[in-house]
Amino acid sequence: MSLLRAKIQDVFNEPGCEKNRGKDAKARKVGCSKPLTPGAAAGGCAFDGAKIVLQPITDVAHLVHGPLACEGNSWDNRGAASSGPTLWRTSFTTDLTELDVVMGQGERKLFKAIREIKEGYGPPAIFVYPTCVTALIGDDIEAVCQRAAEKFGLAVVPVNAPGFVGSKNLGNKLAGEALLEHVIGTAEPDDPGPYDINILGEFNLSGEFWLVKPLLDRLGIRVRACIPGDARYFDIACAHRAQAAMMVCSTALINLARKMEQRWGIPFFEGSFYGITDTSEALRQISQLLVKKGADPEILGRTEALIAEEEAIAWKKLAAYRPRLDGKRVLLNTGGVKSWSVVRALMEIGIDIVGTSVKKSTVEDKERIKQILKDDNHIFEQMAPRELYAMLSERKADILLSGGRTQFIALKAKTPWLDINQERQHPYAGYDGMVELVRQIDIAIHNPIWGQVREPAPWDCQRAVREELPRTKSETVTLHAVQEFSGTTAADFGEC
Template structure:
């Protein structure tokens, strides 16, 4: 297992579909995408976490974590990846191995019994078995156990070899994609196939975002064969090789899947986004154009343009009341990946100003898109230390911070509006309706009267309007009114 995993990781670091790798020399590619992790450095974002994030939205299978109880952790809700039916992906199955199992070498037996119990209790179409650090270190062969269980019970048991210590969350995403290619995609044939079948890769249906896009496709007669992996079913992923076109939403995570599906089954792919009115329209146009080139009826392009015109008109009419209030507002965007440029496009459509955007987990292609959108004003940062972010917000460099939950407290301490746009969010921002939701949430946060109250200094904090400075040299907030 170790040799196979090492070979797979080496191949992923040399991924020809990744612009960053292509730009490197052979020696640099062999070193990998990042420095080796120190023990504990990957906590909260390890390879196991990345693999489970990528695969758990397959809703009708059981995701069985082979390891200590803590590794299953907060996997139940899986970042609000919503389902339209099965709930099996949320049961939080784990072997819960203990010190006794480790010392006595009972890990593999415990895993086999867990698989048998899951099949007897839930009869799922498949079981995804995740290796974690402890069983990987003591040599548990989950490949052999899964192979034996598959033959014994007739239920596919899919081994995911992505223990946390092998690398980062992003590497875990890619290892999950390799698992789908090795064990799932292409193992079943669809009951029917149409000239307009597509797959969407790297979309996880967070807060139901897929459901804001799927109706648009249905109106055009485009059939979503498989979403990998948001609100997916096992048989959909297994038959994904019969689609005509792949749309890649997050190339950082699953570019290897898109490239290898093109190599093996001749499915062309493009990278697009459903964030923002313009990007949603461009994605629909690209889908229509590529499907027509692959045999769909030629009038699909005209019907797509008609739908785009109607949806854009409807969206802009709903956004018009917010434009005057949001135009010129300054935004500090601290996210990564596809959102580093797709959210930029969405905000610019409302006349907002991007102070800077982070490019964590962003590819060279993502960065180029930021430059194309922002021109000479493109201010990209890899990371901002909390102290520096706090100082920027206290100085008033930005009117609002858009980020994930881990930096919300920096904004709150600086008494600055904040909006969650990362995977933990509770609102869906994809598609035309999602853009309206995003703008409505931005306006609600910026116009909330609480900010005027929390910025007002108490009488004993300042007298006669004299400026005060905190221990970081940042001017204190002045009285309002």
């Protein structure tokens, strides 16, 4: 437990964060994360955050050491996609019971589970996740993993991030620490090259990184490791031989990017593949970093030629949507990199942003939003469901872009909604992804169902006519009387 405490303190002391960099040594150790209420998970516990970061590593067995519910609640928690192995979609858990806890069988059961996975599936590595229960009863996860690795001849990686230690974001960073300590640098590639890069914090949701990778391939740039989207264990083990890195989500893995730069001299920058302008800028910065590390400067010219070609194609496709979407109002209820990158992307085609949330955004993210929108009134830390419903029902926005948890607020307000978070079904990264995002917004806004659901219901029309009739002694009016009074037929009630 003391080792875990020291690791958490080290993660909070993050000089790579611009906000933290300006603090004194004592204040820096407090960290960037908001203080948590004891017992609250703050949108997800540390175990959940670690699982989010590591589970998309597709050829690894992910073993949860704890009660069955911990694995059930976290399995398949993101819509990441794999181009090959499917082992990551298989759930492994020690299924610890009350009897195991009382009898002290936790460590023995964990060792047995590792052996069964080795014999039944033969993965290159097994990641072991302790949970609140196993951490509290004192199971020595590191010792069991070390013994199993020696016994079975494969990598067994302890991911020491039990849920009670903090928030989901802290779990993200602890997962990065596990990769640094046990995985990265443990293997050497056969063919290192001057155009190798790492992509950090990219989850390949709905396969959207597959829209970006062909652009890098055309430039001769090889993705040595995409962490974690569609990753392989060996690729991550060799990630220390990359020449540069792009960090997509700084709140999750900035500690990984910074420490890889310190240990192996891999420079990094934070960028985004959402939107035409940001995609082009990301390609430029990747090429520039590679040139600084010794690559042939001719790649800069090839990058500009590729950008010009792809931008022309994308703008031509988007031209068809501009008349239909110009002046439409979008409300964003998301966070992180999407809180500013999607804003810029939508404004490029004439869509108005009436508001964007920054609940899960860093200070740097908020500064980018202010520079883009030029107005703090469109930025909100968080919006209560009642306020969100009021804004939508008053037609202050034409569509809501958010995660699945707020879709029902939009539906109740009879407002179009589009999933922009990890559960989405369509890829939105890169040039083609931007076109797809605009297409989906156009489909949602112009769907004829919204005009129909906003019309008064037939029974509401019927009630309105009844209220205009003179009262009878029995205080009741038959449908026949309603029709005679109003001069309508039953068929007319549907068109009230």
